[in-house]
Amino acid sequence: MKIVIINYGAGNIQSIKFAIKRLGYEAVLSSDVEEIQSADKVIFPGVGEASSAMAKLRESGLDKIVPNLKQPVLGICLGMQLMCHSSEEGNTTGLGIFDVDVVKFNSTVKVPQIGWNQITNLKSGLFKGIDDKEHIYLVHSFYAPLCEETIAQSEYGLKYSAALAKDNFYGTQFHPEKSSGVGERILENFLNGITF
Template structure:
């Protein structure tokens, strides 16, 4: 199986690569269009600020490639947010895969949310053998509100989308590669799709 982690200069790619290796697979880091197109699974990570990450995607032509992919694609953290219509962070236009706009947490909670939280209302094979209220690890100041494409929820001052799915596209606001055994199972579920 060919697994490609998109390497566009805004991702936590090494920790994801190590998590995949622990599952017995090898992943390739690449921003090559042909290599990404021919992958069996694509992981789209993201750490940092939305508008600068989108600039990097546009500069490499990946902004037009990613929405056309037909194999399973997993966006992680900022990667998931960039797959949405837009983000309030830097007034950024996203890839438009998920039909939701990313907004900032209100001042009623401490931002960023850093640490462990529980996922609930799990609705996808991505969460096969995952129990309700399992703990996952998050670091973020912006979130996708609940929508038709929500497949898992978290609560932090407001209920929001912990994960999204549309067709072959999946996104997790949390970091499966940093979420202990639960995150490993979620990554394995994705790789077995």
């Protein structure tokens, strides 16, 4: 199985690669269009700021490639947010895969949210073998509101989308590569094939 992690300057690439290796697979880091398109599974990572990350995608032409991929694609953290319609962070237009706009947490909670939180209302094969209210690891100041494409929720001052799915695209606001055994199971489910 060919697993490609899109390399566009996002910050958490090596930790994802190591997490995949712990599961017994090898992943390739690449920004090459043909290599990404020929992968069996694609991971779209992200740590950083939305507008500068989107600018890097546009510079490389990957903003046109990612939304048209046909194989399973998993966006992580900022990767998931960039797959949304837009983000308030830097007033950024996203890739438009998920039909939701990313917004900033309001001033009633401390941002960024850093640490462990529960996921609930799990609705996808991505969470096969995962119990409701398991804990996952998050670092974020912006969030995707609940929408039709929400497949998991978390709560921080309000309920928001901890994960999204549409067609062959999946996204997690949390970091599965930093979420211990729960995160490894989620990555394994993605790599082994998901039935929605």
